[in-house]
Amino acid sequence: MPDSSAQSTTADLAKRFRAGQVAALARAISIAEDQRPGFEELLHELLTAGPTASRVGMTGPPGAGKSSLVAHVAHAYRAQEERVGIVAVDPTSPFSGGALLGDRIRMNDLATDAGIFIRSMATRGSLGGLAATTKEVLDLVDAFGFERVLVETVGVGQTELEITAAADTVVVVLVPESGDAVQAMKAGLMEIADIFVVNKADRPGAPRLAKEIRQALHLRAGHGVQEPSGHHGVDLTQVARDARPTSTPAVDSEGWDIPVLETNALDGTGVEALVEALGRHRAWLDSSGELDARRRDRARGRVRDVVEREMRRAAWSSMKLQAALDEGVDRIATGAATPYSVARELLAQLLR
């Protein structure tokens, strides 16, 4: 397809995007992912209206059943005639290709529904960083007009936590096999969860895990306990068990009572309660002013991302700086310099 001029293409694409053509959404996403020339102008053009969708992020370890829950929740929204966009950033997710047969069937069911859009992100090699790119894709899916946007990540890495924080409501999905509440705390999941789900609730260990999470949440909310430290041998569940019984509800600093739900994604047990909790959280976000606060935080983060990306691009597109880098690497290899002394030289050159 010949591009007569980037500008006319952008205007045409924006027009088709606003007319609700799914192909235009898919193309806009590809342009953002590949950071093709003019992609930031396109994003500016398409995102002027700002976010309107209700965004739910689901994270948790591989095999926790996130995809199945996402599929269940998507079905529930579809039953309410709402349109749903799904973004999967999880190499083990059936949305991104690897699937058990049962999941694959559920996915196909979703994939043939015109009210559902599914996009999986490449989990490596994205030019501007996976987190930044995924946030842009979420914004595009939101701007396209889906009432609900669901994003699924594997929540053990920093990148994945960052992506999940681009949702309005963060659901952390755990299973008995994924360890105890201490590990969830250590992985930073307590700080980002608006709703906890213990999936595979029929398995032994599920009630205990749910109880541990509730205790850890109570402890954090009621007793001002500090973040778990990295020290060896500190058993926070033991600390929780030793704490005196309290009737204080597990309420986060802004007044939301974090529910700990039990589900079974295989037969759909508990999904209704999850959808209900998602609705309550959304209502709380709206009424408390927290939604505005979160959107402002996200906007601030986005501006910083874009500025830093452009700074990097501007710096490394300089042939002179690249030559100085090459020469510096030679000196590091012979022991005549360190990365820090070379960086200092390059920074001096940048500021000149």
Next chain:
Amino acid sequence: MPDSSAQSTTADLAKRFRAGQVAALARAISIAEDQRPGFEELLHELLTAGPTASRVGMTGPPGAGKSSLVAHVAHAYRAQEERVGIVAVDPTSPFSGGALLGDRIRMNDLATDAGIFIRSMATRGSLGGLAATTKEVLDLVDAFGFERVLVETVGVGQTELEITAAADTVVVVLVPESGDAVQAMKAGLMEIADIFVVNKADRPGAPRLAKEIRQALHLRAGHGVQEPSGHHGVDLTQVARDARPTSTPAVDSEGWDIPVLETNALDGTGVEALVEALGRHRAWLDSSGELDARRRDRARGRVRDVVEREMRRAAWSSMKLQAALDEGVDRIATGAATPYSVARELLAQLLR
């Protein structure tokens, strides 16, 4: 402890570091992690000699038994009178605190050995990005004089893959439960692995997984197959199964034959073969010139990291830019701007 002057402290610390005082290593690591004033000068001072250790990175999904394998390999090196530094970047690792009883015992065994140093990284909230900080910690442990440096990460996130690439030799540990070779390819593990380990080799599915990985490696090496795409429904193992039988060994582009080993970290089966493979890979790195190439690549990446970190710090420490950011976020909230238009304004201000 009063710091009379940052400079004298740095000189003193460097002296104690070079004298082999473990407390000085621990303190240097803390300074790097917290990015205290002068940390880059300290790193420059301590890293002038360049890397000398043999660095092994182990990655894989949670529960694959990486920590146990790391412990086994560490014991094997200790038996050869080599000193071992271990860095754990994995919230589920016993090295970083969450442990099964058996693992904890093995760890304690290691922890009381003066020839072993164990450091776990906080997996969130690190100032300069977890990957950049972890690489600096690895350099410090290397510079301190350990013959072997082992780093353990959970290999599903981009940050974790980046850290693992800071090792000379990358071991990818999989278990039958962690899925098939297709998922490993999708997660980018095929590209970074120098050695594959199928752990829990006594479980059903282990031989099949090992076979699938070998087939995928053969396919990639022998037939010039492209990277797996994100398309739904592409079954690469099926492609592998359909490929004609070949006697071409699975050799990566630089001439290393990637072994696929089977181990049982519980009873130590296969650990000897793993240690032997690590030795062979190291010898190949040396003789092929690949070690120099990898170290040069790492030095280049490090310079870029440090330059970008300093650019970010310089930009956002400007009160004027912060004020413009605040004002821009207000306009985004009212729909009068997008993150892209505000970023453009801030960049113009930065360049002025």
